[in-house]
Amino acid sequence: MLENKVGMIFGVANQRSIAWACAQACAEKGAKLAFTYQGERLKGNVEKLTKDMDGAVVVPCDVTNQAEVDAAFEIVGKKFGKLDFLIHSIAFAPKEALEGEFMMTSRAAFLTALEISAFSLTQLALAATPLMKNGGSIVTMSYYGAEKVVQNYNVMGVAKSALESSVRYLAEDLGKQNIRVNAISAGPINTLSARGVKNMGAMLHHIADKSPLRRNVEAREVGNTALFLVSDLASAITGETIYVDCGFNIIGI
Numbered sequence: 001m002l003e004n005k006v007g008m009i010f011g012v013a014n015q016r017s018i019a020w021a022c023a024q025a026c027a028e029k030g031a032k033l034a035f036t037y038q039g040e041r042l043k044g045n046v047e048k049l050t051k052d053m054d055g056a057v058v059v060p061c062d063v064t065n066q067a068e069v070d071a072a073f074e075i076v077g078k079k080f081g082k083l084d085f086l087i088h089s090i091a092f093a094p095k096e097a098l099e100g101e102f103m104m105t106s107r108a109a110f111l112t113a114l115e116i117s118a119f120s121l122t123q124l125a126l127a128a129t130p131l132m133k134n135g136g137s138i139v140t141m142s143y144y145g146a147e148k149v150v151q152n153y154n155v156m157g158v159a160k161s162a163l164e165s166s167v168r169y170l171a172e173d174l175g176k177q178n179i180r181v182n183a184i185s186a187g188p189i190n191t192l193s194a195r196g197v198k199n200m201g202a203m204l205h206h207i208a209d210k211s212p213l214r215r216n217v218e219a220r221e222v223g224n225t226a227l228f229l230v231s232d233l234a235s236a237i238t239g240e241t242i243y244v245d246c247g248f249n250i251i252g253i
């Protein structure tokens, strides 16, 4: 399904990462992939995970460093000569911002969360599109807290709102180049990022109890949806936020 397509995956930290599940789904269908990692401490993880993947490229890319972003796309351009899809699975907020009252969010935490979790999509879209000569697909990860108040999600909810809105504006900008931009709103998954979250266990139980499918989402299922969105099967879908949450978001009381 993705034979002859080249993709770039942002946000692999370890084997539980949503980005890694997306990469595996795409690689299984024949995509050639480039992976970025944030900081030297994650380099070894990404190299180990991808060592048996045919033709995988691993490059550093901290989105707060524009020179690193430019260099990452230059390497991919030189190696593959084009780009067909990009999967953005990057977010960050200081730990203290993800508990207590939203109102207590510091200026620094607010700016960091929005820079890394929302602005980075626009930044990467601008760098990626010159390589997307035959059209393309960009996919990012969101969460329900963008839309409804979820206790403790706080400034990440505001960042995800900005991210989902960015998806719509980018979809309009890039549609004329046949580049699609979509978000997946995933249910909570026990990844490295989710680890530090207070009451994550209780939240997972709540969803297993209340969602129509009576269970939690697996990273693999988010990966399969990303595969669909980057494939030609989704050729008329752009600017959307697609829920992959076992139906949790449709439930009222």
Ligand code: 1JT
Pocket: 091, 092, 093, 094, 098, 143, 150, 151, 152, 153, 156, 188, 189, 193, 194, 197, 198, 203
């Ligand atoms: C970040 C973190 C982004 C955790 C994230 C995230 N997007 C979803 N999660 C899981 C989550 C977190 C909270 C939550 C529900 C789900 C941590 C590091 C920064 C980026 O609240 C109920 C807090």
